[in-house]
Amino acid sequence: MVFVMAASLLLGGSTELMAEDVTTITVAAFPDQDSGFEAILDDFHEKHPHIRVELEVADFDDHHQTLLTRIAAGSNVPDVANVEIAFVGDFVNRGGFENLTAEPYNAGRFEEDIIGYKWAQGTNDDTGNLIAMPLDISPGTMFYRRDRLDELGVDIEDLNTMEDWIEVGEEFAAEGDKWLFADAASVYEMIRRSGDHQFFDDEGEPIITSDKFVRAFEMAKEVRDRGLDGQIGEWSNEWFTTFQEGTALVHTSGAWLGGHIQNWMAPETAGKWGVSNLPDDMYINWGGSFLAIPEDAENKAEAWEFIEYVTTNVEPQIAQFEAANIFPALLEAFDHEIFEEPSEFYGGQNVRELWLDAAMQIPEVNTNRYDNIAEDIVGDALTEVLENDKDIMQALEDAEQLLRRRMR
Structure with a gap:
């Protein structure tokens, strides 16, 4: 069953923009990744007041099977798709997602910032296209x-x-x-x-x-x-x-x-x-996930703003780690003081x-x-x-x- 966590998550952040100036994007995720996203949404909305994120959450298997069906049909797709490592090989090679190394995303500029093996897993071996942006790893x-x-x-x-x-x-x-x-x-x-x-x-x-x-x-x-x-x-x-x-x-x-x-x-x-x-x-590596943009998504520019924010900035990477042990894939986050703290x-x-x-x-x-x-x-x-x-x-x-x- 899919349920939409919209009302509370659309609150917070700037209210200065008129409603018609705000784009709502859908981020499809699975537990406990949704807890990680919840931990960073207030900050994202504050820094990106023209975007509102609506989380669409389903249990692990239903999420991926529904995503496969939607991508194949080319309809009712989310703007951002959260894909777990066990499925990424299939998704990367099946097609239906944007090449994030191409314009206007230019994700290749972040390759050296992401732990190497995770970047390789989100890349199509035949084309070299990055289909899924690394979000987290799991030692x-x-x-x-x-x-x-x-x-x-x-x-x-x-x-x-x-x-x-x-x-x-x-x-x-x-x-x-x-x-x-x-x-x-x-x-x-x-x-x-x-x-x-x-x-x-x-x-x-x-x-x-x-x-x-x-x-x-x-x-x-x-x-x-x-x-x-x-x-x-x-x-x-x-x-x-x-x-x-x-x-x-x-x-x-x-x-x-x-x-x-x-x-x-x-x-x-x-x-x-x-x-x-x-x-x-x-x-x-036992788990970890990626973020991808379906080719048929309606709000690709805003979807990339969310992906870039959550995968290439230390603060959201660490906030997710604190919230749900979602381990950063961003190398710069490894220098954070949180790694010096006992539990x-x-x-x-x-x-x-x-x-x-x-x-x-x-x-x-x-x-x-x-x-x-x-x-x-x-x-x-x-x-x-x-x-x-x-x-x-x-x-x-x-x-x-x-x-x-x-x-x-």
Whole structure:
């Protein structure tokens, strides 16, 4: 369901202009990016009194599917489209968006200001056109229950590999109804995102039978076979409970999850959490999004004013980071004093500095228009392995064969 957040957001800012002099633009977004936009709209309206922003918010999947449908139809499109990293390869290669490096946008002048791998992901490999302007990144991280590790007498500094975590997980889960992970699938997700390729190589060939995917499946299967996951799917009520009650020792995700934990999922657990880099020296981007202008948008000039404001200025980048852990893609923002501040919610740990260090070590990762299809196919293969004990190599070979058919 899409709902429009207009009334309150159209307030504030200058009222000196006549109504006919003000252009209203629609920005289509998904949670919790909308919280980031809300944090900066008053300032945007004050500095751009001739524009009013109307947020159109839908849940993650509905937002992207509706956007695909609208772009294909060329009607009822938003002026600004918020696109998450998992979909950007498809959107960039499918077409239907403005080339932001062309006149009148000239976004190329900002290329050196944006973290490199994010700029590359929003660019069409064949044409070199920037289709989606980088908004934020999301360093992969481990959110662990500091209080539970203390009870076990374990020092986080001694946990550096997946094998280390599995050993501690077995001790933690020994009492029953406690797990290392809520779901073993998160182990696969963490490992498959590592390295400088996802599902395809630079020539667009599938690599899902590679050593990386074999290890991702093997580690997820080991966690499942040892009884170290609760088999609890993400975003379910049971999943939320693991955060609130500390029944899962670790949650792996992007830095953005920290905002959810702190703001609404488990705010009463302040001080009980810690943050660590991913095991085995994995540095990955787990989330983040872009802003694009559909070719059929009605207010392209005003849409670009909003995009330029929110992506190339330190203040709005930091305001979004403070509001919802939406990590800046703008390099200049990395020098902000916020990265020197400890977090009370995370027991006084300076989690932002840890994320900043991780962000600088993430390799450039290619995107492909078939990434979403591959993600679904390989996810189904993992389910066959975890739930039906299918041979790992056979599952991956069958998945690759199916993917090649779908690509044709």
